[in-house]
Amino acid sequence: MVVVISIDDLPDGAASIRLPSGEIFQIDTTLNLLELSVSQKDIDEAGELVLVALNKENIPIGSYLIDLSDDAWQSGTSNGRMRFGSMHIWVVAGVLVIGGVITTMFILLRKKKR
Secondary structure, three states: OEEEEHHOOOOOOOEEEEEEOOEEEEEEOOEEEEEEOOHHHHHHOOEEEEEEOOOOOOEEEEEEEOOOOOHHHHHHHHHEEEOOOHHHHHHHHHHHHHHHHHHHHHHHHHHHHH
């Protein structure tokens, strides 16, 4: 199966796309569209394909969910849904939790020294 996505839908800094199988496709920024050959093993039980956008260092910078289920095609509502913002929310939440843990440990250690 060939899936075509618009390069403009990817986050800034995306240099490649990783499939669930681990295969990585480099992005040609001179083109507007990216054609990906995917196999059935890349599509989950719900009929969804999750692509991970990677930067030049192959660090994930977002994901792209494409609904390939029969229901979506029959209803004409099959669209890729962007989830790049949710990744940023998780990163910020993680930083806040880690900061809270460090602050708590610092306060507890200072109280023990008194």
